[in-house]
Structure formats: structure tokens, C-alpha cells
Amino acid sequence: MANQQDQSYKSIQVPLSTPLTEEERGAIAGFNEHFHHSDACIVSNGVSLEVRLREMDMNELDRLISNFDKGNNFLLQKISEEVRSIGNFGIRSGKRVFVGYNRERKVKNRAKKEANRGKYYYAKDFSKQNKSFPEAYENKIICGDSLEVLKKLPSNCVDLVFTSPPYNFGLDYADNPDDVNWSAYFDTLFEIFDECIRVLKYGGRIVVNVQPLFSDYIPSHHMISAHFIKRGLIWKGEILWEKNNYNCKYTAWGSWKSPSNPYLKYTWEFLEVFCKGSLKKEGDKENADVLGDDFKKWVYGKWSLAPERSMKEYGHPAMFPESLAKRAMQLFSFQGDLVLDPFVGAGTTAVVAKKTGRRWLGVDISPEYCETAEKRLLSAVDSDYLI
Numbered sequence: 193m194a195n196q197q198d199q200s201y202k203s204i205q206v207p208l209s210t211p212l213t214e215e216e217r218g219a220i221a222g223f224n225e226h227f228h229h230s231d232a233c234i235v236s237n238g239v240s241l242e243v244r245l246r247e248m249d250m251n252e253l254d255r256l257i258s259n260f261d262k263g264n265n266f267l268l269q270k271i272s273e274e275v276r277s278i279g280n281f282g283i284r285s286g287k288r289v290f291v292g293y294n295r296e297r298k299v300k301n302r303a304k305k306e307a308n309r310g311k312y313y314y315a316k317d318f319s320k321q322n323k324s325f326p327e328a329y330e331n332k333i334i335c336g337d338s339l340e341v342l343k344k345l346p347s348n349c350v351d352l353v354f355t356s357p358p359y360n361f362g363l364d365y366a367d368n369p370d371d372v373n374w375s376a377y378f379d380t381l382f383e384i385f386d387e388c389i390r391v392l393k394y395g396g397r398i399v400v401n402v403q404p405l406f407s408d409y410i411p412s413h414h415m416i417s418a419h420f421i422k423r424g425l426i427w428k429g430e431i432l433w434e435k436n437n438y439n440c441k442y443t444a445w446g447s448w449k450s451p452s453n454p455y456l457k458y459t460w461e462f463l464e465v466f467c468k469g470s471l472k473k474e475g476d477k478e479n480a481d482v483l484g485d486d487f488k489k490w491v492y493g494k495w496s497l498a499p500e501r502s503m504k505e506y507g508h509p510a511m512f513p514e515s516l517a518k519r520a521m522q523l524f525s526f527q528g529d530l531v532l533d534p535f536v537g538a539g540t541t542a543v544v545a546k547k548t549g550r551r552w553l554g555v556d557i558s559p560e561y562c563e564t565a566e567k568r569l570l571s572a573v574d575s576d577y578l579i
């Protein structure tokens with residue numbers, strides 16, 4: 193086996209607390225005989241063992257261990273645990289491959305192939321002339337129909353739209369029906385989203401939290417995404433918000449124990465993320481407030497966060513938690529940015545914007561929810577999340 197400089201094997205160090213016994217030496221010799229030396233071998237220097245690994249059939253390793261008496265297989269058992277604790281490997285012909293498995297996945301001539309594919313939908317020429325957000329609307333909750341309110345804003349003045357629209361589930365909202373005919377629902381929603389696109393800066397982002405109405409077989413998250421793509425926004429990605437709420441314990445199986453029509457259940461919602469014109473957002477690095485450890489976790493597109501628990505307290509039936517808004521804002525916008533929520537409900541987006549040092553505009557059609565949002569904002573402390 194070649195040396196580690198050229199990364200032809202993965203090295204695992206196994207410290208020894210006592211000198212090797214005769215039986216353990218036998219177990220090591222057995223291991224080295226059993227596996228081809230180019231796949232795996234054990235090297236001992238008296239104080240520690242080095243396992244050099246390229247690939248391994250784990251069943252073979254288990255079989256080898258079971259061939260030894262209990263007393264003699266302890267060392268191999270320890271090695272097996274070390275090997276199993278390696279998280280990064282590929283699978284080839286039933287073996288775990290520890291080295292070079294991702295090298296093979298690389299695409300040759302990537303740039304040329306990307307050029308052949310082109311950009312498809314994303315060729316739209318949005319104006320790059322970003323404007324200041326009007327002071328009269330800054331840090332406000334406005335009660336009204338978003339379609340009307342947003343028309344009063346200039347184009348290209350918002351950094352981030354973060355929102356969750358009414359889902360048309362039939363919820364009891366204070367001032368608007370939530371069981372509209374689907375075509376009328378999407379027509380209205382898309383008109384408001386078109387206004388969001390217009391007011392969004394070049395390089396700005398739209399993040400929409402959606403829960404599809406699975407029981408009506410309406411994939412709202414796909415339909416909303418398709419609309420943004422049709423309008424030329426860049427689909428940056430999709431985040432799965434795992435709520436772990438097994439409220440769906442109810443016995444709606446569709447067809448019980450039969451493939452005739454099983455009913456699928458979900459414990460998650462989606463966040464669809466779009467960019468206007470450019471994937472890159474302008475902003476000062478000093479105004480980035482996402483911590484390194486958080487960044488590492490959050491770029492994995494599955495966020496496990498508990499749903500909002502205070503909906504009764506705030507008198508709103510469909511809120512998202514502050515934790516969700518905080519992640520989205522810190523990952524996709526800078527401090528000082530202007531965040532718009534055209535369906536602000538009980539004000540969660542505005543509250544989090546205030547706590548993270550951003551500016552906001554929240555709009556909701558219900559005077560009752562707007563009042564709640566104002567009250568929450570009064571008690572929200574600026575920089576509350578800062579350590």
C-alpha cells in the first residue's frame with residue numbers, strides 16, 4: 193500500500209494501554225492474512241496500532257472476528273468499532289470504500305458541460321438599479337391588503353422577503369377566508385408575489401415557507417416555485433423544515449394495509465428560496481451575523497426546529513417560530529438589511545428582524561393580528577439574540 197501522502201489509504205490510530213499479548217498478535221496476523229494488503233492492513237509499533245484502510249467488506253470483518261475466541265477477538269472488536277465510526281465512505285461491490293470514492297464522482301469537463309446546458313430560465317434581465325427603502329415604511333406594521341400596500345413601494349428596495357402565505361387550509365383567520373377556490377387562491381397569491389419580486393433588490397432573496405395541502409393533493413410548494421421560476425428568479429434551493437410533530441397520529445391511512453390508496457403523512461414543511469438576478473447578495477462582511485458553527489449546520493437543507501408553541505397566547509392559528517425566521521435571516525441577509533413580510537400575521541418576522549438588527553416592513557390584512565404584532569414589537573429588545 194502506498195504512503196498516506198498521496199492519500200491512497202485512510203489511517204486509524206488505535207492506542208494500546210498494555211503491550212500486545214500473544215493472542216492479540218495472532219489476531220493481527222489473522223487480519224493481515226485475511227484482507228488483501230492493498231485494501232486493509234494493521235501495522236504495530238509497540239505502543240499503538242495503525243489500521244491502514246482503503247476498502248472493507250464489513251461482513252467479512254464480522255466473520256473474521258467470530259472465528260476468534262472471545263478473549264482474542266477483543267482487539268479486533270475495537271478495530272471494527274473504529275472502522276464503523278468513520279462516517280465518510282462510498283459503497284462499491286458491497287464494500288465500504290474509504291479513499292477516493294468521491295474523486296470518481298467528479299464530472300470531467302464540467303465547465304464545457306455547464307455551457308452546453310445553458311441557464312434555461314434564469315436569463316431574465318432585472319434592473320440592477322437598487323434604491324433606498326422609503327423611510328415612511330421603515331420598521332412599520334401596516335394593516336391592509338398586501339397587493340395594495342406593496343404597489344406604493346418603489347422597485348428594487350427590499351433585501352429579503354421572508355414570509356408564509358395563508359395556505360388555504362380552511363383555518364379560522366380573523367379577517368379573511370382560508371377556503372377559497374384554488375384557482376382564485378393562486379391568482380391572488382401570485383399577484384402579491386409579483387409585487388414582492390418587483391420591490392426586491394437585484395441580488396435580493398425571497399424565502400417562502402409553505403405547507404402543501406396534502407389532503408387536497410395540491411403541491412403548493414411546487415406551484416409557488418414554478419411561478420417564481422416562470423418570472424425568471426433563480427431557484428437557490430429548498431429547505432425541509434422538520435417539525436417532528438407527530439400530530440398525524442390520526443388513523444387516516446387511506447387504505448389500511450393495502451396498496452390500493454395509502455395516505456402519506458408528513459411531519460415537515462418547506463422553505464423555497466429564490467434570488468433575483470444574482471446568487472450573490474451585496475453586503476458588508478462585518479454585517480454578517482451568522483456564527484461559524486451555525487453556518488456549518490444551517491447550510492444542510494434540513495432544519496429540525498420545533499413549531500411555534502404560543503399560538504394561543506398570540507391568538508393566531510398559523511405562526512412559524514422565531515427560530516425559523518432567525519435562521520433564514522442570518523443565513524440569507526445582513527444586519528441592517530430591510531426584510532419584508534407581506535403576510536406578517538402576529539409579527540414574528542418583524543420581531544426577529546428587530547432582535548437581529550435588521551429593518552422591517554410587515555403587512556397583514558387583519559387589524560387584530562397587526563395589533564398583536566405591534567405589541568410584540570414593543571416588548572422585543574433590539575439585539576436580543578446577540579451573545
Ligand SMILES: C[S@@+](CC[C@H](N)C(=O)[O-])C[C@H]1O[C@@H](n2cnc3c(N)ncnc32)[C@H](O)[C@@H]1O
Pocket residue numbers: 336337338339355356357358359365366367368508510511512513534535536537538539540541555556557558561
Ligand atoms: C400563515 S399566516 C402568517 C403568520 C406569520 N408567519 C406569524 O408567524 O405570525 C398568513 C397571514 O396572511 C394574512 N393575509 C391573508 N391575505 C392577506 C393579504 N391579501 N394581505 C395581507 N395579509 C394577508 C392572514 O391574515 C394571516 O395572518
